[in-house]
Amino acid sequence: AAHGLGLDYGDRVRLEGVLATPQAATNPGAFSWRDYLARRAVYCELRVKRPGAVEDLGPTRLNPFLHLAVVVRRRVLTALHDGLPPTEAAVLSGILIGHRTELSPDLLADFVHTGTVHILASAGLHVGILAFWLERLGRKLTLPRKLQVLLLIGCLVLYALVCGGRPAVVRAVIMACLYFGAVLFEREPDGPTTVAAASLLILLLQPTALLEPGFQLSFLTILTLSLTMPVWDGFWRPRVTARISRPLAAKAVLWAVEGIGLSCLAQLGSLPVVAAAYDQVSLSGWLANLLVVPALFVLIPLGFVGVLLLGVWHTAGLWLLAGAGWGIGRVLAVVHGFGASSWSFRAV
Numbered sequence: 523a524a525h526g527l528g529l530d531y532g533d534r535v536r537l538e539g540v541l542a543t544p545q546a547a548t549n550p551g552a553f554s555w556r557d558y559l560a561r562r563a564v565y566c567e568l569r570v571k572r573p574g575a576v577e578d579l580g581p582t583r584l585n586p587f588l589h590l591a592v593v594v595r596r597r598v599l600t601a602l603h604d605g606l607p608p609t610e611a612a613v614l615s616g617i618l619i620g621h622r623t624e625l626s627p628d629l630l631a632d633f634v635h636t637g638t639v640h641i642l643a644s645a646g647l648h649v650g651i652l653a654f655w656l657e658r659l660g661r662k663l664t665l666p667r668k669l670q671v672l673l674l675i676g677c678l679v680l681y682a683l684v685c686g687g688r689p690a691v692v693r694a695v696i697m698a699c700l701y702f703g704a705v706l707f708e709r710e711p712d713g714p715t716t717v718a719a720a721s722l723l724i725l726l727l728q729p730t731a732l733l734e735p736g737f738q739l740s741f742l743t744i745l746t747l748s749l750t751m752p753v754w755d756g757f758w759r760p761r762v763t764a765r766i767s768r769p770l771a772a773k774a775v776l777w778a779v780e781g782i783g784l785s786c787l788a789q790l791g792s793l794p795v796v797a798a799a800y801d802q803v804s805l806s807g808w809l810a811n812l813l814v815v816p817a818l819f820v821l822i823p824l825g826f827v828g829v830l831l832l833g834v835w836h837t838a839g840l841w842l843l844a845g846a847g848w849g850i851g852r853v854l855a856v857v858h859g860f861g862a863s864s865w866s867f868r869a870v
Contacts (some may be wrong), residue, residue, distance in 0.1 A: 532592040534579040539570035561730035591683035595619060598684070601829040605843035610850045616642035617818065618825050620685045629854075632861025634800075637789060637807025638814050641853075644681075645690035646697070646740060647815065651822050652681060653698050671705045689731070693740050696720045713748050717741060735799035739792050746791025747784065754783040785812040797870050806866040813856045821849050 529535060544567050547554035559565070570576060584592065598619055602611040608624070616622035622630070622642045633639040640647065656677055660670035675698075682688075682695040697720040704711045721741055724731055731737045758779045766772040786808045797803050804810075824846040832839030860866045 529576075529578060532581050532584055532588070534582045536577040536579060537568055537570050538572075538575040539568045541566050542569055543567075561733055562728075587680070588683060591680055594680070595621075595684045595686075597833075598826075598829050601832045601839070602825070602843070605828065605832060605840050606847045606850075609854070610847040613642070613850050613854065614821070614825050614846055617648070617821060618644075618829075620644035620688055620691065629857075632857045635802075635804060635806075635867040636810040636857050636860045637796075637804030637867075638810050638857055641814060641818060643690055644685040644688065646694040646744065647818065648822065649678060649681070649691060649694035649698050651819055653678060653702070654819075655823050668706055671702045674702055675699050689734070690736050690740060693720065693724060693737070696723060697744075717744055717748070735795055738795045738799075742795060743788050743791045747787055750787045750791075751780075751783060754787065755780065758783075781812060781816060785809075785815065802867050802869050804867045806860040806863065810856055810860045814853050817849055817853055821846050821853075824849070 543565075544556040544559050546556040559567070581592075599615055599621060602615050602618075605611075606614060609626075609629070612622065612624040613629075616625065620643050625633075625642070630639070630642075633642060653674060656674045657670065660674065665673070678695045678698055682691050685691045697716050700719050701711045701713070701716045724737070759776060762775050762779065763772055766775060789804070789808045789811065793803060824842055828839050828842030828846060830839070831842060
């Protein structure tokens with residue numbers, strides 16, 4: 523509703539409405555909005571029913587870093603709507619910065635049924651892809667290693683703010699900062715230590731996060747992958763390298779096998795939480811994610827570079843956004859194809 527009124531993060535408003543207690547679950551075991559808000563220390567809500575009861579007081583004064591995040595966020599949304607059709611712009615804005623308020627209910631339902639809705643909510647996958655490309659860029663520029671890490675951490679923190687400080691992206695950025703930050707203290711990055719330290723830090727700040735499905739999904743999926751992927755890789759790598767002598771062919775097969783492992787094992791790790799929290803499981807998720815997730819490694823850098831160039835070299839920016847739009851079209855074809863199938867998910 524705020525976006526429909528032209529409001530965004532950093533704006534000040536005056537509201538006129540009625541204070542009320544949030545609604546509890548209407549059926550046993552159903553989702554409770556009251557409990558959800560209580561875990562965030564929110565115990566009442568202000569219900570505003572008329573657009574005229576919302577008065578925009580203009581932007582508030584922010585510190586330079588927050589101001590930069592707001593400017594970047596608005597620039598991304600404006601550029602995407604200028605350079606792409608509405609549907610492609612809505613999907614790409616969800617992929618880049620987690621802004622998905624403009625998606626139609628039917629399209630969002632297809633993403634949910636195919637288990638690919640996570641690509642529209644900036645989280646660990648998106649932070650990992652962004653960190654991957656930023657690290658490669660730093661190495662291409664032959665910057666000192668510690669300077670690379672400092673710039674990478676700064677970009678990731680800015681990205682979390684651009685995404686509105688959503689819990690999922692904040693969790694992922696904390697883990698990435700702890701992992702890469704080990705270099706600043708001349709220590710070897712360690713995955714399990716990073717996961718443990720990040721979860722401890724988050725729970726110290728908000729103990730009730732332990733009860734949130736988002737927290738459970740993040741860490742359960744990461745722990746599942748960290749424990750099972752070495753076993754998966756250890757089983758397939760020697761067999762592939764023994765049977766395929768050509769290096770490029772072997773590398774391609776290993777990439778495909780690793781992608782299959784990541785997709786299947788991530789779905790397996792998240793299955794209990796998804797079933798308990800959302801009352802459904804996706805039967806097509808492993809295949810849909812296998813087809814959709816690799817595209818993000820191209821769509822995310824293509825989208826951000828296109829937005830950046832649009833204000834400097836307009837034609838080049840439009841071409842890059844057009845390429846990203848073509849990729850979004852392929853993603854939508856997969857999501858529609860699986861989402862429309864009766865076997866794509868099951869209610870539990």
